[in-house]
Amino acid sequence: MSAKKERVIPSEYIPEVGSHVETIDGQDYLITNDAMYTFYQRTKGEFSPFFLSMRDDKKLLGCKCSKCGLVRVPPFLTHCPDCNFAPTEMIEVEQVGVMNSTPPITYFATSLFQHMAPYGRGRVIFNGADTAMSVILYTTTGILVPGIITKGTEVKLIFKDNRIGEMTDVFCVPTTELTQEQVNKKGLQESEIDWESPVEPELPEVSDKDVADYNAALKEIKSIIEEMNANERARKDIAGWKRDILIKTMGGRFAISIDDGNIELEERELTSPDFVMVCENPRTLLDGLAYRGAITDSVINKKLWISKNMEFNTIFKLDRMARSVARSKKI
Amino acid sequence: MSKRVGIVGAGVTPFKGTWREKTYYELAQMATREAVKDAQVPIQDVDAAFYGIYNDIFERTAIPEHAIHGLLGMQNKFGIRITTGGATGAYTMSAAHAYLAAGRFKTALVLGVEKATDCFDFSSMSATPEVIKSIGWSGDSFFEQPIGWSASDSYAEVVLAYKDEHPEDLKPEITAQISAQLSQQVRDNVHAQRQFDQVTAEEVLNSRLVAYPFRELEICVYSEGAAALILAEEDTARAISKNTGNPVVWITGVGESNEHSFAGKNQKDMSRIMSDHDASHRAYGMAGIEDPTKSIQIVELHDAFVHQLEISMAEFGLAPLGNADSLIEENLMTPGGKYLVNPCGGLIYCGHAVGASNIMSAWSARNELIKRNLKTALLHGTGSTIAQYTACMILEHE
Numbered sequence: 093m094s095a096k097k098e099r100v101i102p103s104e105y106i107p108e109v110g111s112h113v114e115t116i117d118g119q120d121y122l123i124t125n126d127a128m129y130t131f132y133q134r135t136k137g138e139f140s141p142f143f144l145s146m147r148d149d150k151k152l153l154g155c156k157c158s159k160c161g162l163v164r165v166p167p168f169l170t171h172c173p174d175c176n177f178a179p180t181e182m183i184e185v186e187q188v189g190v191m192n193s194t195p196p197i198t199y200f201a202t203s204l205f206q207h208m209a210p211y212g213r214g215r216v217i218f219n220g221a222d223t224a225m226s227v228i229l230y231t232t233t234g235i236l237v238p239g240i241i242t243k244g245t246e247v248k249l250i251f252k253d254n255r256i257g258e259m260t261d262v263f264c265v266p267t268t269e270l271t272q273e274q275v276n277k278k279g280l281q282e283s284e285i286d287w288e289s290p291v292e293p294e295l296p297e298v299s300d301k302d303v304a305d306y307n308a309a310l311k312e313i314k315s316i317i318e319e320m321n322a323n324e325r326a327r328k329d330i331a332g333w334k335r336d337i338l339i340k341t342m343g344g345r346f347a348i349s350i351d352d353g354n355i356e357l358e359e360r361e362l363t364s365p366d367f368v369m370v371c372e373n374p375r376t377l378l379d380g381l382a383y384r385g386a387i388t389d390s391v392i393n394k395k396l397w398i399s400k401n402m403e404f405n406t407i408f409k410l411d412r413m414a415r416s417v418a419r420s421k422k423i
Numbered sequence: 424m425s426k427r428v429g430i431v432g433a434g435v436t437p438f439k440g441t442w443r444e445k446t447y448y449e450l451a452q453m454a455t456r457e458a459v460k461d462a463q464v465p466i467q468d469v470d471a472a473f474y475g476i477y478n479d480i481f482e483r484t485a486i487p488e489h490a491i492h493g494l495l496g497m498q499n500k501f502g503i504r505i506t507t508g509g510a511t512g513a514y515t516m517s518a519a520h521a522y523l524a525a526g527r528f529k530t531a532l533v534l535g536v537e538k539a540t541d542c543f544d545f546s547s548m549s550a551t552p553e554v555i556k557s558i559g560w561s562g563d564s565f566f567e568q569p570i571g572w573s574a575s576d577s578y579a580e581v582v583l584a585y586k587d588e589h590p591e592d593l594k595p596e597i598t599a600q601i602s603a604q605l606s607q608q609v610r611d612n613v614h615a616q617r618q619f620d621q622v623t624a625e626e627v628l629n630s631r632l633v634a635y636p637f638r639e640l641e642i643c644v645y646s647e648g649a650a651a652l653i654l655a656e657e658d659t660a661r662a663i664s665k666n667t668g669n670p671v672v673w674i675t676g677v678g679e680s681n682e683h684s685f686a687g688k689n690q691k692d693m694s695r696i697m698s699d700h701d702a703s704h705r706a707y708g709m710a711g712i713e714d715p716t717k718s719i720q721i722v723e724l725h726d727a728f729v730h731q732l733e734i735s736m737a738e739f740g741l742a743p744l745g746n747a748d749s750l751i752e753e754n755l756m757t758p759g760g761k762y763l764v765n766p767c768g769g770l771i772y773c774g775h776a777v778g779a780s781n782i783m784s785a786w787s788a789r790n791e792l793i794k795r796n797l798k799t800a801l802l803h804g805t806g807s808t809i810a811q812y813t814a815c816m817i818l819e820h821e
């Protein structure tokens with residue numbers, strides 16, 4: 093994340109002043125660009141110690157009831173309603189915990205959260221706490237898919253390098269993806285973790301038939317990619333986008349390169365692709381590109397793996413291109 | 424001794440993905456006009472108004488009901504707005520019931536209305552992302568909103584936690600079959616947003632995963648529309664009924680429960696929807712229902728997601744917790760089965776015009792009780808983060 097000055101509302105989301113007319117059954121209706129906006133200098137009030145210690149000291153605080161001893165993390169109250177409002181006191185808890193239940197994963201986020209999708213959001217009971225704290229969840233192994241983090245998975249709290257005193261200052265990853273030293277370290281930071289060694293799924297041994305199937309599928313993929321490249325709508329879907337993708341399947345490997353509207357398939361190995369795609373059966377990718385089911389579904393269903401979580405975005409663009417080509421044919 | 428309260432009139436507007444032709448003022452009046460026409464009561468004879476409007480952002484104003492009070496003919500009378508997330512409509516009926524049962528008023532208008540798709544995302548040039556974003560402002564603003572809370576991911580949390588405990592339940596082919604069945608039932612609902620969107624179970628299974636494990640055809644669709652009821656205390660209700668010739672549908676049980684919004688010890692059990700359990704059982708208790716499996720014939724259930732419909736039915740005691748798939752596998756809710764669930768198509772096919780949805784469900788339950796000459800219906804509204812809120816009602820037709 094850069095430290096450049098950011099606006100509370102990025103300017104690309106702000107519409108121009110204007111209006112238009114929509115006609116329904118011969119009647120005109122006036123529709124006006126509008127916004128309801130309110131800016132805040134909002135206090136974190138009694139939560140300030142929690143957010144400040146996260147930001148400045150990389151500590152995780154909870155509150156302990158002076159009567160029943162229940163430890164709530166985050167410390168969202170000052171007096172315990174279970175004990176006739178007995179006072180609580182701030183205590184520090186550990187930065188390792190377990191998932192209270194299996195977390196959902198958001199793949200298609202709204203404009204507010206697109207920059208962090210796909211992300212898991214789930215509840216962690218940190219060691220020393222009795223209640224669960226909602227956190228963002230990631231994996232270092234590649235794309236985040238169902239099954240990597242489930243109920244009972246032990247996770248570690250990771251601190252972002254740049255912290256602003258919000259819940260987005262932290263996230264969790266499974267402890268199995270870290271060294272013991274990292275798991276033990278208090279205040280472990282994002283930059284101390286290895287994000288560059290995704291765990292690629294292994295492909296099975298190939299038979300002659302697999303190679304023949306691969307060659308047949310590749311031919312079809314190639315013709316679809318060519319069709320996409322010639323389609324104006326599809327080209328728009330990848331305007332301003334640049335990616336070199338290495339695709340590994342059971343029968344062979346090839347590359348797809350995307351460059352500001354151009355898309356091309358090349359039968360060669362890439363030495364430094366932007367990301368790697370692995371799908372056992374090349375037809376999984378073929379079906380998606382041919383608009384027979386979404387490629388995003390194949391990713392979520394673990395039929396197609398990608399090496400970088402954030403590249404789900406590129407997969408989404410490929411789906412849109414498939415849709416654009418299909419729609420052009422309809423007309 | 425509290426008074427008996429019944430439904431003597433009802434009306435709904437068409438539920439549509441977008442109503443470019445109407446503002447929420449006119450939608451509110453349309454439903455009200457239908458309801459007073461149905462009850463054959465002039466609006467001047469209605470003593471009080473109860474407004475169910477969920478989200479200020481959708482209506483783009485912070486006291487949205489103030490402007491409709493006068494144009495509904497309610498000037499100089501009691502008017503109150505209820506807002507409890509998805510459960511807004513059910514809670515609005517519950518509030519109106521309490522005032523009438525207490526003898527404060529003889530008649531009341533219950534009016535639910537909602538806009539949604541005026542919200543518009545100018546970066547994708549479509550409404551849906553902005554609608555979802557607007558609902559996102561409903562999450563806890565200190566601890567949850569900033570990390571991407573959404574209505575779907577919070578309900579998915581509950582469904583996934585239920586599946587942690589019961590991995591064999593809520594099978595994809597069963598949720599798909601329920602959705603397909605609802606799409607058949609909606610055919611008879613002329614006000615539904617998706618009246619002619621019949622789908623097969625296979626099509627549901629092939630629809631896009633929007634938020635795992637929810638597929639596109641297993642999620643309620645956002646709608647715009649309004650629904651209104653005229654409620655009356657016993658003597659007035661009987662007089663109105665005599666006049667219209669329509670039987671009174673009595674509200675014999677009411678129950679509500681709001682859970683903790685945080686999970687863990689002494690807080691929310693993520694694998695349960697205790698609010699559904701407690702609210703329904705409180706309503707059974709008030710109605711004198713000992714065994715709901717013997718009494719309940721119609722269920723108008725707030726199906727935000729098919730998976731949650733199944734869990735809710737289990738929490739109501741109408742299917743075993745852990746084997747909610749028996750709803751289909753043992754034909755409990757298949758056509759001709761023990762329970763008629765969401766004859767209106769539910770919120771997945773009729774649409775979810777939030778403040779109006781549960782009131783539309785009451786409109787449907789009343790119609791079905793009278794039309795099919797059945798006795799007892801259970802009405803349900805769910806809302807807020809992690810299915811925190813529930814309001815339930817028992818409707819009875821003599």
Ligand SMILES: [Zn+2]
Nearest residue numbers: 157160172175
């Ligand atoms: Zn206590």
